[in-house]
Amino acid sequence: MRVIAGDCKGRPLKAVPGMGTRPTTDKIKESIFNMIGPFFDGGQGLDLYGGSGGLGIEALSRGMDHFIFIDKDQKALQTIKENLKQCKYEEKAEIFRNDAKRALKALHKRELQFDMIFLDPPYAKQMLLKDIEEIGKLNLLADSGSIVAEHGSEVTLPEKIGDFELIRQETYGKTTTISIYKRN
Template sequence: MRVIAGECKGRPLKAVPGTNTRPTTDKIKESIFNMIGPFFDGGTGLDLYGGSGGLGLEALSRGMEHFIFIDKDQKAIHTIKENIKQCNYEDNTEVFRNDAKRALKALHKRGMQFDMIFLDPPYAKQMLLKDMEEIDKLELLSPEGSIVTEHGTDVTLPEEIGNFYQVRQETYGKTTTITIYKRD
């Protein structure tokens, strides 16, 4: 795993030890950013299932200004912090150990809105629909923002979820689908 483009291009990233976290492959990560970017002029992002932090760090390397990483697994939190340090993004990031639902409520209380939200939960624990409904209800996505979901090919997401509509969907191999939503 590595940062693919931008100011940290080529920087290696550590994976979370164990089998609870499934990192996004470099090939899929590159495809995601070809669909949504590839580069950014500032903005704030949220990675609700941070894992190793690879997606958010890629976004920072490509020009996002600030990223918040959430994960409930202590090993993931430790790995995210190591990878942030490796990329020298300590001043551009916040890392919290929390479950998704509580984290979304806490971010709402802070009055946060995000230009990009990554939802890449472990495949066995797909909560995408509920997470997106909560993000919509709490108005956490900025008017021009995007939600990028990574999920198993066995998961079918609707064209519309609340005020969000599907703008693109791509399947990679036999296991991974990327679905991108925008605000209606």
Template sequence: MRVIAGECKGRPLKAVPGTNTRPTTDKIKESIFNMIGPFFEGGTGLDLYGGSGGLGLEALSRGMNHFIFIDKDQRAIHTIKENIKQCNYEEKTEVFRNDAKRALKALHKREVRFDMIFLDPPYAKQMLIKDMEEIDKLELLADDGSIVTEHGADISLPEQVGNFQRIRQETYGKTTTISIFKRI
């Protein structure tokens, strides 16, 4: 795993030890950023299931200003912090150990709105629709923001979830699908 483009291009990233976390492959990560970027002029992002932090760090490397990483696994939190340090992004990031639902409520209380939200939960515990409904209810996505979901190819997400419309969907191999949503 590595940062693919931008100011940290080529920087190696550590994976979370164990089998609870499934890192996004470099090939899929590159495809995601070709669909949503590839580069940014600022913005704030959220990675609700941070894992190793690879998606958020890629977005920072490509020009986002600030990223918040959430994960409930202590090993993931440790790995995210190591990868942030590897990229020298301590000043551009916040990392919290929390479950997704509590984290969304806490972010709402802070009145934060995000330009980009990554939702890449463990495939066995997919809560994407409920997460998007909560993001919609709490108004956490900026008007022109995007929600990028990574899910099992066997999971079928509807065209619309709350006030979010799916604008693109790509399947990679037999296991992974990327679905991108925008506010309507």
């Protein structure tokens, strides 16, 4: 795993030890950023299932200003910290140990909105539909923002979820699908 483009291009990233997380491959990560815009002119992002932090760190490397990483696994949080330090992005990030539902409510209390939200939960624990509904209900996505959901290919997400519309969907191999939502 590595940072693919931007300020930290080529910098290696650590994976979370053990089998509890499934890192996004470099090929899929590159495809995601080709779909959502390869570089950014600032903005705030959220990685709700942080894992190794690879998606959020890639966004920071490509120009995002700030990212919040959430994960409930202590090993994942430690890996995110190490990867942020490796890229010298500690000042551009916040890391919280929490489950997704409670984290979304806490972010709403802070009156935050995000230009980009990554949802990449472990395949066995698909909560995407509920997460996207909650993001809409709590108004956490900026008007021009994107929700990028990575999920198993066997999972079918609807064309519309609340105020959000599926604008693009790509499947990679037999196991991984990327679904991108924006406000209608």
